[in-house]
Amino acid sequence: MTSPLTQINLPQSLEASRIHVLPRAAYYIADFISEEEEEAILHKVETAPKARWRQLTHRRLQTWPSDLIKDTLLDARPLPDWLEDPVVSRILSIPLSDDEPNIFAGSPHGRPNHVLINEYPPSTGIMPHKDGSAYHPVVCTVSLGASLCLNLYKSKEGGDGALDPEPVWRILQEPRSLLITTADLYSEYLHGIAPISTDVDISAQTIANWSLLRAPSSYQDGLNQRQTRTSLTFRDVLKVSKLGSKLGPMFNRP
């Protein structure tokens, strides 16, 4: 997977891909991986051992290298090659700005050590939530297969935990794109995906990353008909179990 048939032109720095209408900070790169790489990763996801999948009511997911227990990554093995390359290596190759290192330079392990893979058939989503304190506050999401809108919400003032039901912003995630959210956007806002079959009212006025999209002309009718979309979220889990690497093969998942 190291030499894509399609040439990928990454931005000189993440700053060039920043979503300016959002609070600090989010970055969107529409063409982060090639179609061949997308296909190869989807094949790996689909052919993973059955025991890798966890089935929720509407959605299923895989965790690599393992689940977290009490906010701790139990399996200290590195990510498999097909998750490291091209995605992690490419993320680490982009400086934050002309004179700053990459987005994981300040994280405990200097790179993502955990990947969550979520599969969303049409009409499925994920409830608004925050990702919490188990992770360094940088989330890198690669989208595969199809587009959908990620909604961002602000918790209501007053601390009663209630949520304003209307999203404050929407980010359209195209297949093969990379979205990075960090800092205030990670800690102060919630994110979710509506369980709908069509994203509506899509336009330059309503989509935060409109100017960074690969194909804004695909949404001239304002609609995005959902198809199955798979996402890979790369994060650095702060705590990694020292035991995990010593427990042996019985403990390790396939």
Ligand SMILES: O=C(O)CCC(=O)C(=O)O
């Ligand atoms: O699939 C996505 O883009 C979001 C997934 C997510 O929010 C999560 O796994 O915490």
Ligand SMILES: [Fe+2]
């Ligand atoms: Fe999340």
